[in-house]
Amino acid sequence: MGLLQAGLNKFSPMTHGIKFLNPLQAMCYAHCFFRAFWSIPVIIYAFLPQIALINYCPIFPKVSDPWFSLYAFLFLASHGKDFLDHALAGSVFKNWWNSRRMWLILGCSSYPFCILDWFLTSIGMSTFEFNVTSKVSDSELRKRYEKGVFEFGVESPLLLMISVAATVNLFAFLFGVKKVLMDNEMFEELFVQLFIAGFGVVNSWPIYEGMVLRSDKGKMPTKITLKSICIALVICLAFSSAF
Incomplete structure (x- = not known):
């Protein structure tokens, strides 16, 4: 902010x-x-290709289309450059991968809230309160922190948006796989969207762990998990009926 x-x-x-x-x-x-404005393309890529995939609506070039090479080059070049920066700085693969995940998490949580807070402040309305607290206040939390385990233990609106995005990506990926298995001819048309949804699923693995698999105090609050699943279902069904 x-x-x-x-x-x-x-x-x-x-x-x-x-x-x-x-x-x-x-x-x-x-x-x-201006890094908060990264939330705009991140949110678009977190939802738009996935919603189109659920409706079996291709929005990217086919694999056989010459324009597909441009998309592939831009993706590989951007992530390859970032990985090279981490490698030259002496970082390990896990650190680079977690930084990629955090970039996506920030784009769907604190960055849009930052823009909203700035807007409300600019027009003279009351803003969100933020209190700085210790993130390593007990021994169990400190152990998770030192292991690089993601912490979701506090119920917050910030967690709701990333949970919804993760759930929508999972639903879209499953729908896409089902469509491709039923109609192999759709693979080339839906490949990019299927890849984006799959990439979102892989990056969201710590969120799925927090929602379902973990039992420690750092897991995703149950209310957030239930709300995110319901909202994701509403989004998928609403946009599906709209198409």
Whole structure:
């Protein structure tokens, strides 16, 4: 929230800052200040291809289409570049993979809430309260923290959105697999959407663990799990009937 406020005031790096910094430095600052807006493409890719997949509606080029190579190149290049950065910094594969997951989690939770909070503050309405608390207050939590286990133990609206996104991706992937098994000719048309949903499922594995498999205090609250499943079903059924 603080970074977004700094980026959208009169001292923004893209306006005021460009007078004192070279363009590359200004872009680096802007990358930090405006990162909340990453939530827009993340949310679109978390829901739109999946909803289209549930309705068996292709929105990407076929595998045999020359344009498919562009999508494949952009995906591999972006993730490959990020992996190379982590490798050169001495990071291990697990750290890189968790950073990918956190990027998607932030895009569906704190980033959109940040934009909403900034908007409410800008028009003079009351905003969300945020209290900084210790994240390693007991021995069990500290052990999970040191092992790199995701913590979902507190009931929060932030967890609801990521749980809904994870559930929608799972439903869409299962629907897509069913359609491809029933009609092999649809594989080329639905491959990209099926891949995106599958990629979302793989990245959401810690969320599924927290919702279903875990029994420790860091698991997903039961209310959040039930609400997310119900909301995901409503989204899938509503958009399915709309098509």
